[in-house]
Amino acid sequence: MTNVPAISKDAFASSGNWTREQTKLAFHFYCQTPFGKLHGRNPDVIALASLLNRTPDALAMKCCNIASLDPAMGARGVAGLGNASSLDRQIWGEFHSDWEALALECEALLEALRAQYAQPVRDAEIAEAVEDISRDFVGETRAAMVKVRVKQAFFRRSVLSGYHYRCCISGVSDSRLLVASHIVPWRDDVAIRLHPGNGLCLSALHDKAFDSYLFSLTDDYRIVLSAALENTKDSFLREAFHPISDRRIELPERFIPEVGFVQRHRERMLVSA
Structure with missing residues (x-):
């Protein structure tokens, strides 16, 4: 992707309250992961927790707290841990106000974190799409098409995993x-x-x-x-x-x-x- 953001040194603190960036990426992950896989032994939880500078169990707990805000979970009798913070609620509202912007921002943050820690791109679907686009397009057209693929991938995983x-x-x-x-x-x-x-x-x-x-x-x-x-x-x-x-x-x-x-x-x- 393009426009990879600079990462503040305080954005991914290892202790204390979760930051906006950490909470956004936790919500982004929650959207695309079946509830039954939100536990500290899931390799995807472990990989993202490493990038966020939090423990896998802390990330799993954060996702379960986010789940407590989801009316669908309440309808199924799943209340999460019930300790959602005011920031969790704020990020929930921001996503619902502008899904496209937040999905793109989160993917850009993930790309920046992976580059910082020299980790490979985990999302093979997006990586393959970007490679295909890069062969045939350049400049603004390429950037626009990559954004579309990122958005489509987020929607597909969010819906199908649910x-x-x-x-x-x-x-x-x-x-x-x-x-x-x-x-x-x-x-x-x-x-x-x-x-x-x-x-x-x-x-x-x-x-x-x-x-x-x-x-x-x-x-x-x-x-x-x-x-x-x-x-x-x-x-x-x-x-x-x-x-x-x-x-x-x-x-x-x-x-x-x-x-x-x-x-x-x-x-x-x-x-x-």
């Missing part, structure tokens, strides 16, 4: 067939492009149908088919979609799809009918 990498309709778990599907399309609302609550983990088939407004969801997350899909003569489509009509999708462990986003999608489906 659903434990399983399609919320079919249960398909092969990552090659899974899509982080936007409820409100990427092009329609810049403010919520990276909001995990604007995403569903869907198989490629269900993603294409959802994106084409062939089905939508009710406010209580039940599948509602479009008139076109209800009346289709295509035998495959009837077999694939008619049995799931009115079925409730599997909800994620965090960032439950926002009802307002679901309503926007459903209204668009009804208008398209």
